[in-house]
Amino acid sequence: MNLFLYKICKVGKLLINMKGIMEMALELEGFEATPADSAIYVEGKDIKNVLFCLEAGVPELLLTKRLNYDALIAHHPIGNSAIIEFHEVFKRHLQQLVIAGVPEKEAEKAVQKKLTALEVHNHMRSYRQTVDAAKLLKIPCMNIHTPLDEVGRRIMANRIRAVTKSNATLDDVVQTLRDLPEFRRAVTKIKIRVGVTSSPAGKTVVSHGAGTNGGYEIAKTYFKHGVSTVIYIHVDPVDLSRLRQDNLGNLIVTGHIASDSVGINPFIEKLEKNDIKVTRLGIIEP
Numbered sequence: 001m002n003l004f005l006y007k008i009c010k011v012g013k014l015l016i017n018m019k020g021i022m023e024m025a026l027e028l029e030g031f032e033a034t035p036a037d038s039a040i041y042v043e044g045k046d047i048k049n050v051l052f053c054l055e056a057g058v059p060e061l062l063l064t065k066r067l068n069y070d071a072l073i074a075h076h077p078i079g080n081s082a083i084i085e086f087h088e089v090f091k092r093h094l095q096q097l098v099i100a101g102v103p104e105k106e107a108e109k110a111v112q113k114k115l116t117a118l119e120v121h122n123h124m125r126s127y128r129q130t131v132d133a134a135k136l137l138k139i140p141c142m143n144i145h146t147p148l149d150e151v152g153r154r155i156m157a158n159r160i161r162a163v164t165k166s167n168a169t170l171d172d173v174v175q176t177l178r179d180l181p182e183f184r185r186a187v188t189k190i191k192i193r194v195g196v197t198s199s200p201a202g203k204t205v206v207s208h209g210a211g212t213n214g215g216y217e218i219a220k221t222y223f224k225h226g227v228s229t230v231i232y233i234h235v236d237p238v239d240l241s242r243l244r245q246d247n248l249g250n251l252i253v254t255g256h257i258a259s260d261s262v263g264i265n266p267f268i269e270k271l272e273k274n275d276i277k278v279t280r281l282g283i284i285e286p
Contacts, residue, residue, distance in 0.1 A: 044140020152263025
């Protein structure tokens with residue numbers, strides 16, 4: 001840990017600033033730099049208690065101020081380059097496809113269409129208002145997205161890998177994921193969107209930790225190259241309709257909020273071990 005991120009007070013406790021918090025998040029999965037969809041918007045120091053939410057806007061900033069939290073941490077991007085350059089982390093799908101056995105040129109082709117659409121869409125989004133409000137209110141705030149999604153992807157992939165070594169069915173995969181407390185407590189249920197419970201799971205990939213789901217093109221490309229089951233945390237209805245029509249492989253959708261919580265909670269535990277009190281807002285407790 002870089003020394004400038006922390007300092008030791010006279011009683012020997014760590015005084016942690018926003019850079020230190022970001023560094024802790026990056027260390028969880030070995031990120032060497034802050035990804036494009038994560039950022040510190042207003043710096044703060046001596047952080048002892050935080051409000052941690054999935055989404056942050058002006059209402060969450062006012063809640064932070066009203067309840068006297070030292071800082072606000074969001075999961076999804078709040079503004080500035082984290083919104084405008086969000087599409088850059090979508091390129092992580094390329095690495096995941098190649099690891100799963102997809103030739104690089106085909107992986108690039110699968111990623112490109114939605115990558116372009118994301119860049120065009122985010123170019124027209126409002127990216128200043130919430131950040132400006134944080135500055136006016138003098139509230140330290142940040143968001144941490146891909147590093148925590150990667151934590152969740154690893155946790156889910158490890159559980160599934162243990163099951164799919166045998167002749168697992170889709171129901172076996174669903175049941176092993178349901179053993180995670182975030183999925184047990186979620187209002188949403190894990191859904192088999194393409195396939196049936198008795199379908200063989202075969203080679204299974206957790207497609208997550210790359211900004212957003214890969215949509216139709218990426219799932220189809222996995223299926224064409226030996227992957228039998230793709231796991232998304234959410235899917236667009238139009239993409240789902242096309243995948244059902246093709247019927248090339250199985251699709252399990254785990255649920256957005258529960259899946260994000262799987263990756264966020266280990267980081268919250270790390271913050272708490274460093275004497276930072278955390279209040280969850282919209283995050284499912286473990």
